[in-house]
Amino acid sequence: MPADTSATMPYPITRFSQASLQDYLDCRRRFYLRYRLRLVWPALEAEPVEAFERETDLGAAFHRLVQQHLVGVPAELLTARIADADLAAWWRAYLDFVRPDLSGIRPGADARLYPEFGLSAPLAGVRLVAQYDLVVVAPTGQATIYDWKTSRRLPQRQRLAARMQTRVYRSLLAMAGGSLNGGAPFPPEAITMIYWFPGFPAAEARFAYDNAQASRDRQALESLMAEAQALEEKEAFLTDDERRCRFCTYRSLCNRGVQAGTMDEEDESLETEDSSTDEDEVDLDFDQITEISL
Numbered sequence: 001m002p003a004d005t006s007a008t009m010p011y012p013i014t015r016f017s018q019a020s021l022q023d024y025l026d027c028r029r030r031f032y033l034r035y036r037l038r039l040v041w042p043a044l045e046a047e048p049v050e051a052f053e054r055e056t057d058l059g060a061a062f063h064r065l066v067q068q069h070l071v072g073v074p075a076e077l078l079t080a081r082i083a084d085a086d087l088a089a090w091w092r093a094y095l096d097f098v099r100p101d102l103s104g105i106r107p108g109a110d111a112r113l114y115p116e117f118g119l120s121a122p123l124a125g126v127r128l129v130a131q132y133d134l135v136v137v138a139p140t141g142q143a144t145i146y147d148w149k150t151s152r153r154l155p156q157r158q159r160l161a162a163r164m165q166t167r168v169y170r171s172l173l174a175m176a177g178g179s180l181n182g183g184a185p186f187p188p189e190a191i192t193m194i195y196w197f198p199g200f201p202a203a204e205a206r207f208a209y210d211n212a213q214a215s216r217d218r219q220a221l222e223s224l225m226a227e228a229q230a231l232e233e234k235e236a237f238l239t240d241d242e243r244r245c246r247f248c249t250y251r252s253l254c255n256r257g258v259q260a261g262t263m264d265e266e267d268e269s270l271e272t273e274d275s276s277t278d279e280d281e282v283d284l285d286f287d288q289i290t291e292i293s294l
């Protein structure tokens, strides 16, 4: 029997991110514990612990380096600071991709780059938020979202297409990105999202956008956010896919075992969000986030 948490008063949901919506889709119980009860449960996500922590730290270090480079710290200076061989390999691949002067991702001298950019828009009575690794806006008004994925496996394209991140990031930029475009919203056709993988530098995954998809996404997000806000404890069912529980910190609470899964057995369908970029792990500074009224 899972532990009884019915005596704990749930918190209201005030915002959703791609990570919380993905949790809702993956496991209602996890969503309820993490976002309604805000329950922190000390357990490993995966074993061996040293390798898991190293992977998490490397991903965060890579994102920090890239952010520093994108705000103008010279590449040579950053290169000289890297001591780890794996991080150095990712960094070399990144510099080959973007070029030290950023000409690989800058479509023209007048293009604007927005690294670590936060956006928020009201939807379904609360806020939808996202923290983008990078948005590049070309003088033509084309907007490209870049997301650096430091996962050790190359995700399949159809899985990325179905992820909430792909839907939320493009949708939110179409809804709320006007501040990056002189006040005018980006037409969905002007938006592209690119996942780039430092471990697999030749394998970028590119997703275009269009009006029909934007309309479907907005409706789906609105209805999912309304449904998740109304979730009650008695409806917060445990997932049927018990493989997920092996990589979930709540597994002992749910009576789904105590031993964490190993990094070798974790397949991409079970991977949790990239912890270095998870909007719910990072304490977003909402003063720095662009918000619009719809």
Ligand code: SF4
Pocket: 027, 028, 029, 030, 031, 033, 237, 238, 239, 244, 245, 248, 249, 250, 251, 252, 254, 256
């Ligand atoms: S242990 Fe399994 S059932 Fe429980 S919250 Fe995690 S994924 Fe859901």
